[in-house]
Amino acid sequence: MAQKPSIPKGTRDFNAVEVAKRSYIMDTIKEQFELYGFQPIETPSFENSQTLMGKYGDEGDRLIFKILNSGEYLKKISEDDYASRSEANFTPKISEKALRYDLTVPFARYVVQHQNEIEFPFKRYQIQPVWRADRPQKGRFREFYQCDADVVGSTSLFQEVEFIQLYDAVFSALKLESATIKINNRKILSGIAEVIGAQDKLIDFTVALDKLDKIGEEKVKEEMRSKGISEAGIAQLQPLFSLEGDFATQVGTLKSILNSSEIGLKGIEELEFIDGAISNLGLKTAQLQLDVTLARGLNYYTGAIFEVSAPEGVNMGSIGGGGRYDDLTSIFGKPDTSGVGISFGLDRIYLVLEELDLFPETITDATKVLFINFGEQEAMACLNAVTALRAENIKAELYPDSAKMKKQMTYANRRNIPYVVLVGEEELNSNTFTLKTMETGEQQELDLPSLINILR
Known part of the structure; x- marks a missing residue:
């Protein structure tokens, strides 16, 4: 007996209704991207390993899906490699390609590779799947779509302002009100690390701090201790764990903590500019909210960073995020090209809209009318009518087989098709159509123009 088929953990099949809902979200995001002047591009689903590795920190690197070389990939492994059992020695020799982890690093590679063909500042958007070898849980999958927009070639903070407006525009269009756009600046985090004497542990510090809302204050402190951050330094961080109040109040506290850090004060200055512009524009x-514990785990961020939370009461992680990166393209040979970008979490947005019942009913509309098949001659007459209906953008189809009437009606019911059309010998002779409303059972005999008018 054949084994029942399955799919890998962290992946999903999507039925017609789910695809329609996902398309609604993507189309809404795409419409706003283009309204803001972003151009679409696409990159391959897999990249050379050297393009991806080392760009996401140790934690990110571990989550990259590697692709085995084709053919006899073990031939490059020496006896010494076998004996050492070293993953660092093995992996580059048996896997030269990997599935993309996100869309930002491939985009940076694209910019450098095509730099003579594009105009700067370059505004692009990209809606494609990415893969991460993460532990699957609610709202977190191993294969999922990202919807990204980035600008490279400009250091202007007005770009950050526009991205906040873009977030607001998309969520407003999706009727997802009261989303919270959290903002921080990596320069502030660098300044804090400097003040507590942990400049050499900036990555460890930011990775731990970014987990505050997930694991709590004490666990974050434990992780910092395990990474070698001193008790004195952790004690200096205490005001951050309980920082509250409006933007101005939090900034005032930060200024007192960072008064000796030039880079930290620069980060505060950038945040004040962005907040001032948004306050003016509305x-x-x-809602825009300062969150000084927001760190974002990716190493390439250098300035403002964003994370979007779902409305209060919805148990979901972030539904979007992004930030400024000043030197990402330098790793591919193009230094001094600043960029900033944001991403929308399609799958999590889907779950939030589903939980809040915000999907419009019309997006799941499928076939509007099914023509019952009574035989070859009748089916031919039905197909002529179906063709005319489709020309009027009315979703219509003919049942393919001359099956029993009950089977065809059951098919229409199960697919929630609201109307069926019956064309038998009498209708053929009179060139008419009997339209049946499935919900009420009401029937009426119509000519083709009348049938089109009613179904339209």
């Missing part, structure tokens, strides 16, 4: 439904 937002439709979203």
Whole structure:
């Protein structure tokens, strides 16, 4: 007996209704991307390993799916490699390619590779799947779509301002009101690390701090201790764990902590500019909130960083994030090209809209009318009518087989098709169509123009 088929953990099949809902989200995001002047590009699903490795920190590198070389890939492994059992020695020799972890690093590679063909500042958007060897849980999958928008070639903070407006525009269009756009600046985190004497442990410090809302204050402190951050330094961080109040209040506290750090004060200055611009422009439904514990785990961020939380009461992690990166393209040979970008978490946004019942009913509309098949001659007449209906953008189809009437009606019911059309001998002779409303059972005999008018 054949084994029942399955799919890998962290991946999913999508039925017609789910695909329609996902398309609704992507189309809404795409519409706003283009309204803001972003151009679409696409990159391959897999990259050379050297393009991806080392760009996401140790934790990120461990989550990259490696692709085995084709053919006899073990031939490059020496006896010494076998004996050492070293993953660092093995992996580069048996895997030269990997599935992309995100869309930002491939985008940086694209910019450098095509730098003579594009105009700077370059605004692009990309909606494609990415893969991470993460532990699957609610809202976290191993294969998922990212919807990214980035600008490279400009250091202007007005780009950050526009991205906040873009977040607000998308979530307003999706009727997802009261989303919270959290903002921080990696320069502030660098300044804090400097003040507590942990400059050499900036990555460890930011990775631990970024987990505050997930594991709590004490666990974060434990992780910092395990990474060699001193008790005195952790004690200096205490005001951060309980920092509250509006933007101005938090900034005031930060200034007192960072008064000896030039880079930290620069980060505060950038945040004040962004907050001032947003206060002047206003937002439709979203709220901008300063969160100094926000770190974002990716190493390439250098300035403002963003993370979007779902409305209060929805148990979901972030539904978007991003930030400024000043030197990402330098790793591919193009230094001094600043960029900033944001990403929308399609799968999590889907779950939030589902939980809040925010999907429009019309997006799941499929076939509107099914023509019952009574035989070859009748089916031909039905197909002529189906063709005319489709020309009027009415979703119509003919049941393919001359099956029993009950089977065809059951098919229409199970697919929630609201109307069926019956064309038998009498209708053929009179060139008419009997339209049946499935919900009420009501029937009416119509000519083709009348049938089109009713179904339209």
